[in-house]
Amino acid sequence: MSIRNSFTIDGERVDFEPGQSILQAALAAGVFIPHLCFHPEFSAHGSCKLCTVVVNGRNGSACTIAAMPGQEVRSDTPELNQRRRMLLQMLFVEGNHFCPGCEKSGNCKLQAMAYELEMFNDHFQHFFPDRGPVDASHPEVMLDRNRCIQCELCVRASRDIDGKEVFSLAGRGPASHLVVNAASGLLGDTPFAATDKAAEVCPVGAIMVKRVGFTAPIGRRKYDGASIRDQIEHPAPAQEG
Amino acid sequence: MQGLDDTLGQILTAHRKDPRRLVQILRAAQSEAGWISPEIAAFLADELCMPISRIHAVVQFYAFLYDRPVGRYRVLFSDNIIDRMLGSVALRQHMQRRMKVGRGAVSADGLVSIDTTSCTGMGDQGPALMINNRQIVRLTTRRIDEICDLMRDGAPLEDWPSHYFTISDRIRRAESLLGTSYVPGKALAQAIELGPQGVLDDLRRSNLRGRGGAGFTTAMKWELCAEAEAETRYIICNADEGEPGTFKDRVLLNSFAERIFEGMAIGGYAIGARHGVIYLRGEYDYLRAPLEMKLAAMRQRGLLGTNVLGVPGFDFDIEIQMGAGAYICGEETALIESLEGKPGRPRIRPPFPVTRGYNDMPSVVNNVETLCKVVEVMRIGGRAYALLGTKQSTGSKLISVSGDVARPGVYEYPFGVRIQTVLDDCGATDVAAVQISGAGGMTLAPHEFGRRIAFEDVPTSGAFMVFNRSRDMFEVARNFMHFFAHESCGFCTPCRVGCALSASIMDKIAAGLGAQYELNELTRLGAVMRTSSHCGLGQTAGNAVADTLQKFRPDYERRLMAGDFAPAFDLDAALERARQVTSREDAQAHLEGVA
Ligand SMILES: Cc1cc2nc3c(=O)[nH]c(=O)nc-3n(C[C@H](O)[C@H](O)[C@H](O)COP(=O)(O)O)c2cc1C
Ligand code: SF4
Ligand code: SF4
Ligand code: FES
Numbered sequence: 027m028s029i030r031n032s033f034t035i036d037g038e039r040v041d042f043e044p045g046q047s048i049l050q051a052a053l054a055a056g057v058f059i060p061h062l063c064f065h066p067e068f069s070a071h072g073s074c075k076l077c078t079v080v081v082n083g084r085n086g087s088a089c090t091i092a093a094m095p096g097q098e099v100r101s102d103t104p105e106l107n108q109r110r111r112m113l114l115q116m117l118f119v120e121g122n123h124f125c126p127g128c129e130k131s132g133n134c135k136l137q138a139m140a141y142e143l144e145m146f147n148d149h150f151q152h153f154f155p156d157r158g159p160v161d162a163s164h165p166e167v168m169l170d171r172n173r174c175i176q177c178e179l180c181v182r183a184s185r186d187i188d189g190k191e192v193f194s195l196a197g198r199g200p201a202s203h204l205v206v207n208a209a210s211g212l213l214g215d216t217p218f219a220a221t222d223k224a225a226e227v228c229p230v231g232a233i234m235v236k237r238v239g240f241t242a243p244i245g246r247r248k249y250d251g252a253s254i255r256d257q258i259e260h261p262a263p264a265q266e267g
Numbered sequence: 268m269q270g271l272d273d274t275l276g277q278i279l280t281a282h283r284k285d286p287r288r289l290v291q292i293l294r295a296a297q298s299e300a301g302w303i304s305p306e307i308a309a310f311l312a313d314e315l316c317m318p319i320s321r322i323h324a325v326v327q328f329y330a331f332l333y334d335r336p337v338g339r340y341r342v343l344f345s346d347n348i349i350d351r352m353l354g355s356v357a358l359r360q361h362m363q364r365r366m367k368v369g370r371g372a373v374s375a376d377g378l379v380s381i382d383t384t385s386c387t388g389m390g391d392q393g394p395a396l397m398i399n400n401r402q403i404v405r406l407t408t409r410r411i412d413e414i415c416d417l418m419r420d421g422a423p424l425e426d427w428p429s430h431y432f433t434i435s436d437r438i439r440r441a442e443s444l445l446g447t448s449y450v451p452g453k454a455l456a457q458a459i460e461l462g463p464q465g466v467l468d469d470l471r472r473s474n475l476r477g478r479g480g481a482g483f484t485t486a487m488k489w490e491l492c493a494e495a496e497a498e499t500r501y502i503i504c505n506a507d508e509g510e511p512g513t514f515k516d517r518v519l520l521n522s523f524a525e526r527i528f529e530g531m532a533i534g535g536y537a538i539g540a541r542h543g544v545i546y547l548r549g550e551y552d553y554l555r556a557p558l559e560m561k562l563a564a565m566r567q568r569g570l571l572g573t574n575v576l577g578v579p580g581f582d583f584d585i586e587i588q589m590g591a592g593a594y595i596c597g598e599e600t601a602l603i604e605s606l607e608g609k610p611g612r613p614r615i616r617p618p619f620p621v622t623r624g625y626n627d628m629p630s631v632v633n634n635v636e637t638l639c640k641v642v643e644v645m646r647i648g649g650r651a652y653a654l655l656g657t658k659q660s661t662g663s664k665l666i667s668v669s670g671d672v673a674r675p676g677v678y679e680y681p682f683g684v685r686i687q688t689v690l691d692d693c694g695a696t697d698v699a700a701v702q703i704s705g706a707g708g709m710t711l712a713p714h715e716f717g718r719r720i721a722f723e724d725v726p727t728s729g730a731f732m733v734f735n736r737s738r739d740m741f742e743v744a745r746n747f748m749h750f751f752a753h754e755s756c757g758f759c760t761p762c763r764v765g766c767a768l769s770a771s772i773m774d775k776i777a778a779g780l781g782a783q784y785e786l787n788e789l790t791r792l793g794a795v796m797r798t799s800s801h802c803g804l805g806q807t808a809g810n811a812v813a814d815t816l817q818k819f820r821p822d823y824e825r826r827l828m829a830g831d832f833a834p835a836f837d838l839d840a841a842l843e844r845a846r847q848v849t850s851r852e853d854a855q856a857h858l859e860g861v862a
Contacts, residue, residue: 073760075759075761112791120763151768191318195324196320197324197327198330198756199755199757199763199766207319209319
């Protein structure tokens with residue numbers, strides 16, 4: 027690849043293909059930038075802000091900024107990682123994330139990022155949100171809105187891949203919450219299915235397929251053995267299920 | 268339900284059953300039915316062929332759309348710090364007592380609901396309230412009593428004394444915009460004489476910069492839009508004026524509307540746009556009918572419509588779309604989302620609206636005042652225009668002055684005017700602070716009053732709130748933080764969570780439970796919000812707290828407790844549920860009891 031299509035992250039050269047974001051190029055080159063709302067199969071969302079980097083002296087989300095020749099990107103710095111820890115703590119206290127009691131533990135990207143970034147406590151005052159009871163109306167899937175981090179991956183998956191538009195984010199500010207496409211407000215009354223793409227993209231324990239819990243015991247789950255940094259999902263869609 | 272279905276059917280037809288007009292459709296449906304009931308939501312979802320979740324998403328985003336019944340009289344008190352300083356809290360409590368209804372609640376008989384709302388743009392004549400989309404200003408206890416009587420009698424708003432609804436302009440100082448006469452069509456004729464490129468060239472010579480806050484060069488914005496490949500382009504007038512303490516656009520919309528329209532038409536001519544849209548904030552609903560009438564008059568004069576001013580092929584017309592109570596919709600990409608019938612969440616930029624905006628077409632979004640200035644540039648020429656003001660900030664600027672001043676209202680100055688000059692002119696004495704450019708702007712202390720209003724020194728979208736020495740700057744900052752927590756769109760983590768955390772820390776300090784620890788936390792949160800937020804709202808939300816912490820620290824410190832830290836969490840109160848479940852109220856069931 028020509029020198030014209032490369033930039034640096036923390037001084038390290040990264041090649042890119044035109045059209046890639048900084049995050050896409052970095053991950054493809056094996057350089058880890060923490061992220062949550064980005065998923066290789068969907069267009070960028072830019073909401074979690076975990077991927078915030080400094081590009082030529084300016085703050086921005088690596089998942090939404092196009093890679094350009096000669097950019098100087100700073101990412102793995104104490105200051106930026108401290109910011110990311112605070113963002114993670116914000117996500118933790120905003121929802122009800124009590125990992126030891128959550129079936130997603132070990133497979134959860136929020137938890138995995140917290141381990142990776144060495145977030146040792148929640149720090150801030152908990153919101154203890156009440157976004158309604160767990161919705162178990164669907165025969166195959168349950169929905170716990172209080173664990174939702176509003177990444178809209180399920181929204182994007184259901185709309186763009188499943189062609190169903192089952193999910194939307196409603197409300198404003200801290201009152202934002204997930205709603206489903208049913209007059210009753212219940213997941214069971216939507217055309218949602220456990221085989222939908224939207225059923226597998228949730229990074230946290232908000233959308234959970236029933237009856238598969240504890241098939242792998244805690245301790246032997248995805249992020250229990252190795253950090254999320256070393257298990258990046260790669261941009262090529264063919265590699266996904 | 269049949270009658271309602273017919274009405275809804277008519278509303279849908281009027282909006283061509285276009286899902287992109289959802290916000291407009293919901294507003295119209297609600298003004299018929301009072302609220303968006305589950306039946307209405309289901310009916311509209313069906314007719315518009317959209318998931319009902321999309322309807323819920325929109326209704327729950329906008330403060331003026333309701334998914335549960337509200338009072339037949341919906342009273343909303345403007346809750347900006349300026350209204351509060353004028354006594355709005357006591358007035359609201361007085362009304363609540365008289366109508367026997369709690370804040371945010373509906374009276375038992377369904378007659379009235381009372382709540383607060385973000386600044387309604389009446390800072391120079393507050394305290395103010397809105398009742399069913401109408402504005403009432405200059406509230407007094409007597410006026411509140413009269414309103415209570417009228418509501419009790421069930422009098423329709425049309426029968427209320429009309430002077431209640433009179434809103435004054437209060438122009439206190441006029442320059443080139445407010446102070447010069449205007450002949451409709453003259454500027455547009457001049458533009459046509461110059462030709463589209465000539466207009467852009469003259470605009471560049473004027474160095475006109477946007478009045479909405481960011482100060483982007485208008486000529487450059489228009490050129491970028493004109494250059495973008497597309498079949499259609501749009502000129503959008505940003506009349507969302509939601510910045511607390513700002514009301515100058517209201518005055519322009521009320522008394523200078525023709526200039527706004529003409530500025531839009533000049534824009535349409537220069538960039539090749541045929542459609543103009545005015546996005547009018549929901550609070551200014553009362554201005555809508557007069558604006559429509561003035562638009563009709565402009566059409567009659569041949570200044571809008573087809574073959575404008577007789578130029579073959581120059582077609583340009585303007586429509587008004589309403590906001591519905593969301594400050595974030597002043598941000599240009601959130602505004603466009605709202606125009607497209609969605610919740611107002613800012614888009615990822617780039618692409619910028621000039622290349623991909625409304626309906627994915629290149630769009631210019633300009634502030635109300637900017638568009639009026641375009642008319643001025645055409646009238647006197649770019650070069651002459653650039654002589655006023657400073658080199659980097661040419662022309663004049665409208666400033667909305669409110670707070671502790673003898674003469675609140677709109678003041679027009681050449682750019683470069685000193686803060687102290689404005690203070691002298693508006694009769695402000697014993698001033699402790701000036702809040703410039705709304706809740707996210709700068710808080711200036713007396714040693715800074717020699718600074719100048721200009722893009723290169725103290726930039727402003729127009730708010731100028733004055734606080735004298737009797738005021739508590741901590742309470743000012745606390746009010747602003749709550750404003751941001753309420754208005755954050757919720758899209759990105761740092762703003763959605765950071766504003767709420769900061770507001771609750773300010774409350775903790777107000778309750779006397781704060782320590783040095785909380786001051787440090789505010790600073791840390793502010794830094795993350797400023798550096799990581801998606802849009803200007805989150806990036807500036809911590810400014811007032813940061814500025815007042817630095818310049819008015821004693822207002823914080825005198826509230827701090829002696830120790831290092833006290834938890835905000837009340838352990839004994841948290842046990843209440845457990846006590847209820849176990850039906851216990853004995854000493855052992857309380858923390859003190861155990862100790
Ligand atoms: C949170 C937020 C609120 C805004 N509110 C307004 C507003 O009420 N009116 C306005 O003209 N611009 C507002 N803006 C600025 C607009 O995004 C945009 O820059 C402006 O309308 C461009 O017009 P101009 O170039 O004429 O200044 C706001 C920006 C942000 C980030
Ligand atoms: S339910 Fe899961 S995937 Fe959907 S928005 Fe919430 S966290 Fe994201
Ligand atoms: S900064 Fe605030 S208002 Fe702006 S996108 Fe983020 S949450 Fe929404
Ligand atoms: S991954 Fe970039 S903002 Fe979430």
